[in-house]
Amino acid sequence: MSVLQKPTDFTSDQEIRWCPGCGDFAILAQMKKLLPTLGIPPEDIVFVSGIGCSSRFPYYLETYGIHGIHGRAPALATGLARMRPDLQTWVVTGDGDGLSIGCSHLIHALRRNVNIKILLFNNQIYGLTKGQFSPTSPQGLVTGSTPKGTVHEPLNALSVALAGKATFVARSVDTNAKHLGEVLRRAALHRGSAFVEIYQNCHIYNDGAFDYAKNAKIKANHVVELNHGEPLIFGTEQDLAVGLNGPRLETIKQRGGEWADKPLIHDETNQDSSLAQMIAQMRHPEMPEAIGVFRAIKAPTHNDLMPDQSPTTKERAKRLKKQLTSGQTWTVA
Amino acid sequence: MNQKATEPEDTKSVVIRITGDSGDGIQLVGAQTALTSALMGNDFSTFPDYPAEIRAPKGTTNGVSGFQIQIASDHVATPGDEVDVLVAFNPAALVSNLGQLKPQGTVVVDVDAFDARGLRTAKLESNPLEDGSLDDFHLVEAPITSQTRLAVKETGVSHKAATQSRNFFAIGILFWLYSRDPEPTLNYIRGKFDETIAKANEAALRAGWNFGETTEAFPRNFNLPATTVQPGIYRNITGNEALAYGLVTAAHLSGRELFYGAYPITPASSILHKVSQLSDCGARTFQAEDEIAAICAAIGASFGGAMGATGSSGPGIALKTEAIGYAVMLELPLLIINVQRGGPSTGLPTKVEQTDLFQAVMGRNGEAPLPVLAASGPGDCFDTVVEAWRLACKLMTPVMVLSDAYTANGAEPWCIPELSSLEPIDVQHPTSVPGSSPFQPYARNDFLARPWALPGTPGLTHRIGGIEKEDGSGNISYDPINHEKMVHLRAKKVEMAQQLYSSTTVFGESAGELLILSWGGTLGACREAAVKAQKAGRSVSHLHLRHLNPFPVELGNILRSFKTVVAAELNDGQLRQLLRAEFLIDVQGLNKVRGEPFLVRDITKCIEVHLSINNTSHRGAA
Structure with a gap:
């Protein structure tokens, strides 16, 4: 077993083919920073991906990797994790790969609580196929396939994950290095399916989609950071908060150092995911968008629940023979 | 009146077809007849013939379920062309199956079902028992329903349960007619049903037997002397059971665990059921969300070093197509089983065809060859799967195994192989790289197979995927010359399978x-x-x-x-x-x-x- 300390030890010899300036670089950098801290040798880590810009991720890491077919990475990872629980398996997908062609696999991997870490790079566009609207594109987005703007209601990645009963659900932003690093670390340590949506800028086909959440000058007023046990407070002056008013979330404002209504206290361990759903659905510009860990609960994994047995070769031969001769048999002398 | 013969007459073979509604327990009658015949040392071949609908409207021609069996004193390889004895539980079953009965063949009908209502649901204008349409056959009018109800009366079962015992009355008639030993079926009844129902079924069987013995309608009964076969321990096996056992055995022979991914589909589902029953042998099943996930999870399992396998039927294989091509590109061992049914599209889900050969051999985008093997019968499914996995491991390739609905559901006696007599499947995984050179995941051996390097092995970290790869290094390559070279290498590798076949022998003269x-x-x-x-x-x-x-x-x-x-x-x-x-x-x-x-x-x-x-x-x- 080799012990590694440096991010460069996880750098593969492959030339990176993302467009210079792509948000994917920032995510890759955080991953390279994280991996040496986990105490897992590189040979025990596998990155599985689908198709799309994000899915080139495995090539750039000196671990085992399998670049899949479009949308199927969670299925590939499910088989691998079932047979090789000794490995740490990551899935890298995008908004088209994970929420359109492969949405079903994503939901089913999550509901089974397969022990895999799924990162969904959301840039709200199909990049590799040169700019068509994706399932997360906002209505009205003008793209190659929607010259008059898309009319489809966008999917919310976290709502999908929560509907799939994911046991770990989080969101971060590509260039928010410290926050992303921490969210990835939490995901890595979670036992079961971890789902992380990462806002990622495609500066070629959908530049600035997440400016409100990335631009240092304005983001404080548009993003609220979730911390377990703490109130949902945000704003440059920390004078804004998210509160629960009847069945709705709303923005509340501090006046004279006092909160008129109580800010919501975040509980990531809540078994009931209803509040997490409401927080996930807060959308810019009406509401701040939440980043951080929405949900982190303990539950048995897929492998914990399956009736898998690993008999020794000798024992297996014995059992197989018994199975083959089960039921009615007769002997011909 | 003729005197009834007292001693059964020896005969070489008989073809029996039992027909009724899909809820009448027809398949059970067939299965018990097969099992008993096997225990009595006869060879047999069966053909269950049932509709796609689980319970079609009672008494209609749409809902007719059938089971045909040929029992013989000699080797027999088919369930028979023409039926000697047809049992029909209702008018719809009779008219749908009469065409199979040979001239002068015996037809046993449940006369109680030939009332006005029965004829109406079968859409018959006249009663076939009276209109002369059975003149060419030997008709036995058996009051199966009413006699069964009478026979089970003492057991106190409900009217409905009494009617459901009818199939055992039919077993009784058939068993008397062909001198079948009733004990195995009586044991089955006692083990399967609760006490009251068991008593009713037993009473029905005995009443059927007695009916056969006493009615003047049967002038005599028959005996089928035992067959001479190779020594060994035998059992009945269907094609799908043999596939399941073959999968688990192949995994065992190659020293790995089986991962069988599948999505429910007729007529392949029973492979999933059977493999699921073998978890104590290390078999893992995965009922996936769809056909694509089923194969992709199997590919993931193979990447991890397990025996990845998936099974389906034509429409499901169509969905798996992209993933099969992907496995060709990854050059990982994988088994894909296609239990063929009638197509195209949904086609004839429960019926047999061999129409997926082109799909198996050619049905992928790009130049994507893979070995294709087909099983010749229920027992052969076992050997075919074991050989397919041997090829997959040796050549690092997905392999397609073809079966069909007829083979999947048909049963025959099977000589259980001795595990220790089967040749182990040798699989090597590299553990290190010679010298300091980087690991070459697409280097090739004498069979042009690449190394199966497993995650978890230090020093061999590498990435594979569906994009064309550079020969040797496996790095992404769009180079035109390299692509053509790789296309040819993959094709040549598949051709290497020829060297692993046992020789082809012609039955009969070689010219x-x-x-x-x-x-x-x-x-x-x-x-x-x-x-x-x-x-x-x-x-x-x-x-x-x-x-x-x-x-x-x-x-x-x-x-x-x-x-x-x-x-x-x-x-x-x-x-x-x-x-x-x-x-x-x-x-x-x-x-x-x-x-x-x-x-x-x-x-x-x-x-x-x-x-x-x-x-x-x-x-x-x-």
Whole structure:
């Protein structure tokens, strides 16, 4: 077993083919920073991906990797994790790969609580196929396939994950290095399916989609950071908060150092995911968008629940023979 | 009045067909008859014939379920062309199956079901028992329902349960008629049902037996002496059971755990059921969210070093197509089982066809060859799967195994193999790289197979994927020369399978007038017809192919040794086209696409036609 300390030890010899300036670089950098801290040798880590810009991720890491077919990475990872629980398996997908062609696999991997870490790079566009609207594109987005703007209601990645009963659900932003690093670390340590949506800028086909959440000058007023046990407070002056008013979330404002209504206290361990759903659905510009860990609960994994047995070769031969001769048999002398 | 014979008369074989509603317990009657015959030392072959609908409206022709069995004192390979004894539980069952009954054959009907209502639901204008349509047959009018109700009265079961015991009354009649030992079925009844129901079923069986013995309608009964077969421990096996056992055995022989991913589909689902029952042998099943996930998870399992396998039927295989091509590109061992059914699209889900051969051999984008093997019958499914996995591991390739609905559900006696006598499947995983050079995941051995390096192995970290790879390093490459080289390397590797086949043997003379060529589940009918023709002194040989891609290396020479070659298949000529393309030989076709298996007489007729053409052209030449 080799012990590694440096991010460069996880750098593969492959030339990176993302467009210079792509948000994917920032995510890759955080991953390279994280991996040496986990105490897992590189040979025990596998990155599985689908198709799309994000899915080139495995090539750039000196671990085992399998670049899949479009949308199927969670299925590939499910088989691998079932047979090789000794490995740490990551899935890298995008908004088209994970929420359109492969949405079903994503939901089913999550509901089974397969022990895999799924990162969904959301840039709200199909990049590799040169700019068509994706399932997360906002209505009205003008793209190659929607010259008059898309009319489809966008999917919310976290709502999908929560509907799939994911046991770990989080969101971060590509260039928010410290926050992303921490969210990835939490995901890595979670036992079961971890789902992380990462806002990622495609500066070629959908530049600035997440400016409100990335631009240092304005983001404080548009993003609220979730911390377990703490109130949902945000704003440059920390004078804004998210509160629960009847069945709705709303923005509340501090006046004279006092909160008129109580800010919501975040509980990531809540078994009931209803509040997490409401927080996930807060959308810019009406509401701040939440980043951080929405949900982190303990539950048995897929492998914990399956009736898998690993008999020794000798024992297996014995059992197989018994199975083959089960039921009615007769002997011909 | 004739005196009833007291001693059963010996007979060589009998074909029985039991028919009724799909809820009548028809398959149970068939299964018990098969099991009992096996225990009595007879050979047999069965053909369950049931509709796609689980419970179609009672008494209608849509809901007719059937089970045909041929029991013999000699080796038997098909469930039989013509039925000797037809049992019909209702008018719809009678009229749908009468065409199978041979002239002067016996038809046993439940007369109680031939009332006005029964005739109306079967949409019959007149009663076939009275209108002369059964004049050519030996009709036995048995009051099965009413006699059963009477017989079970003492047990106190409900009216409904009493009616449900009817199938055991029918077993009783059949068992008396062919001197079957009732004990195994009585044991089954006692083990399967609660006490009251068991008593009712037993009473029904005995009443049926007594009915056979006492009624004047049967002048005598028969005896089927035992068959001589190779020594060993036997059991009954269906094709799908044999596939399941074959999968687990192949995993065992190659020292790994089985991962079987599947999505429910007729007629492949029972493989998933059976493998699921074998978890104590290390088998893992995964009922996926769809066909694509089923195969992708199996590919993930193979990447991790397990035995990845998936099974489906034609429509499901269509969905898996992209992933199969992906596995070709990854060069990982993987098994894909296709239990073929009638197509295209949803087609005839429960019926047999061999129409997915092109799909198996060619149905992928790009140049994506893989070995294709077909099982010739229920027991052979076991050997075929084991061989397929041997090829997959040796050549690092996905392999397609073809079965069909007929083979999947048909049962036959099977000599259980001794595990220790099966050759282990040798698999090597590299553990280090020679020298300091980087690991080459697409380096190749003598069989052109790449190394199966497993995650978890230090020093061998590498990335694979569906994009074209550079020869050796496996790095992404769009280089045109490299791409063509890789296309040819993958093709050549698959051709290497030929070197791993056992030799191809022709049944009969190795050269002559006519060669009947078959593949898959039609072996029995073709072989029986060939045996008959050879006994009659005809120059007819038979070759059954297990390997459909690549073809055995000696196949071309074999085909060229015959004046006429006929490919008999349950499709519109797919093997025939492949052979013509490969060998430039004018192969003829015998084709049937009715969702039904070949009858021996289909083949016999074809043999006669081709031999007479050959004779005519001989005379013409002279």
